[in-house]
Each structure stands twice: as C-alpha cells, then as structure tokens.
Amino acid sequence: MKELKTIFTAVLMMLAAVPAMGQDLLARQAPIDRKMKAVDSVALFRLIQYEQMESPAADLYQDWENFYAHRATAVPDSFRIDLHDFCMPTDSRVLTSNFGSRWGRQHKGLDIKVYIGDTIRAAFPGKVRVVRYEAGGYGNYVVIRHYNGLETIYGHMSKHLVKPDQDVRAGDAIGLGGNTGRSTGSHLHFETRLCGVALNPALMFDFRNQDVVGDSYMFRKSTYSRESAQATRLRGVGGTAVQEDRLDDGTASTTAQRSSRTANTRLHKVKKGETLYSIARKRGTTVAAICKLNHIDKNKKLKQGQILKFN
Numbered sequence: 001m002k003e004l005k006t007i008f009t010a011v012l013m014m015l016a017a018v019p020a021m022g023q024d025l026l027a028r029q030a031p032i033d034r035k036m037k038a039v040d041s042v043a044l045f046r047l048i049q050y051e052q053m054e055s056p057a058a059d060l061y062q063d064w065e066n067f068y069a070h071r072a073t074a075v076p077d078s079f080r081i082d083l084h085d086f087c088m089p090t091d092s093r094v095l096t097s098n099f100g101s102r103w104g105r106q107h108k109g110l111d112i113k114v115y116i117g118d119t120i121r122a123a124f125p126g127k128v129r130v131v132r133y134e135a136g137g138y139g140n141y142v143v144i145r146h147y148n149g150l151e152t153i154y155g156h157m158s159k160h161l162v163k164p165d166q167d168v169r170a171g172d173a174i175g176l177g178g179n180t181g182r183s184t185g186s187h188l189h190f191e192t193r194l195c196g197v198a199l200n201p202a203l204m205f206d207f208r209n210q211d212v213v214g215d216s217y218m219f220r221k222s223t224y225s226r227e228s229a230q231a232t233r234l235r236g237v238g239g240t241a242v243q244e245d246r247l248d249d250g251t252a253s254t255t256a257q258r259s260s261r262t263a264n265t266r267l268h269k270v271k272k273g274e275t276l277y278s279i280a281r282k283r284g285t286t287v288a289a290i291c292k293l294n295h296i297d298k299n300k301k302l303k304q305g306q307i308l309k310f311n
Helices: 002-054 224-235 255-260 276-283 287-294
Strands: 078-082 095-097 100-102 105-107 110-113 119-121 126-134 139-146 150-157 173-176 187-194 197-199 216-220 244-246 252-254 267-269 307-309
Touching (some): 267 276, 287 307
Antiparallel strands (some): 078 216, 095 110, 100 105, 110 187, 119 173, 126 139, 150 187
8 A cells, every 4th residue: 555655646746747847848949949030030131132132123123013114213323234144135236226316306225127027035034024015116015124123125026925924034035026016117126224214225235246245234324325325336336346356266256245354264156056065075164164154054055156254
C-alpha cells in the first residue's frame, strides 16, 4: 500500500510538470520567433530594395492603365537609362524621318523604313501596357513600359502580336510592319518616352549601325536639347558619316560603340551561323563569361552583326 502511494504521488508530480515544461519550451521559443520575424522583415526590405533597383520604372510612374498612349508627368532633373539587354526594333537601317519639327508640328519619334509583314520586336524587357488602333494617328500600335524607366511606342503596324499586360523580353515579336493610321507609306514609327515625355530615340539607338550608343544614357534636363540636336546630326536622316575604328575581327565599329567600352574591352561582331559556344571557343573564353559581360542569357539567339564583349 505504501509503495502504491509512492508511485501515485510520483505520477501526479510528473503530470504537474508537463505544463511547466511546455511553458518553458514556449518561453525558450519566443526569442527565436521574434528573431525569425526580424529576419523575415530584413529579407522583405532587401527584396523591395532589389526590385526597386531592378525596376526604376516603379518610382517614375504612379499608375498603370491600358488606354492612353502617353500622359506627360514630371520628369526628373536627371535619370540614368540602362541600355543593356536591348534589341533593335527592326533590322532596317533606313531612316525616313527625324525626331523634331516636321511640317509645322513636332514629330515625336523616328520613322524607320519597313515593309508590310516585317517583324517588329520589343526593344527592352518589360510589360505591354497598350495595344490599340488609332485611325488618325498611330494606326495599330503597341506601348511597352520597360524596367529601365522608358516606355516605347511602335506605330503604323499591320498586326498586333501581343496583348495588354503581357510580359515581354527584349527581341520578342510584338507586331508586323504596316501602313495603318496616319501614314503615307509602310514604316515603323518608333518613340522613346520618359514619364510620358518624348525623348529623341537617336540619343539611345543607332539604327544605321544596328546598335545602342552605349551601356546607358544619362538624361539631364539641362543638356537634353543640345544632346538631342547632336544625336540627330550624327544618327538621323542625312546625319554625318559615323567615324569608324576596327574590331578584333577586322570589321568596323562605330564611334558610339567605341565610346561605350573600357580600354581593355575587346569586341566580337557576330557572323551568320555563329553561336555563343562557337564564339567562346574562337575567343578562348567561356559562354558564362560572355553572358555575364553582355548581360544576356546563354540561350539567347544571336543576330548577325550583333556586337559582343568577350573579355
């Protein structure tokens, strides 16, 4: 009887200790939970910072709608536009009309000669904002908002190949060349806008040489007008011949290409049929190194005449 009483007392003490042990566990766990919440907050903050850094457009534009081609808002005094990961909207090198004053009104973009059915491509990665038809203006047109802060407009196309709110990569087909809207012949009307304000595309794109002018373009209100006029003289209709130097394969490179490279950078001009793998073997480097230097994916399809850094 005494032994049973002893066992019963021990069992009661053990049962009484279980809640206390549970409370001790919760007490020990509480600082860990608070720490995890702190870690989550830091991770979230860093993610937000990263997304804002990757997409300056988030700070430039306060709304998203699929109707208006452009609505001018306040433009920053200065803004760096990243020109990496680009694709020329068309393979055509023929300009038919400059940005600026034309026939008593302002022409807000460049006109590039294309034929009906030619493929028109997204200039940078981004998201399609507007896909519409405007009889008295753009005709069939597309507006894309890019992560680098620009919006690009592609007008007078014969057909749309994208839909509003669709994500696109640089080089994705977005439409076909045409002669719709206020147009007197088949061509692509191409605009680059910042906060809805038209900027001269020649500041960033060199259609005659099928290239961008550098790794980035620094927009400044104070110098924009002078730079725009100079860009038209260099890269517009009737512009002066572009000075050349030589690439490592013996072909010409433009002044714009030369100014965008560092002293030690070497360039390769893509020939027909070449791939990243064949170029890497030829230049004694790796595909990964070329992709990193040019900010491209290893599966990216190369275009004849494209310029790649390889060291």
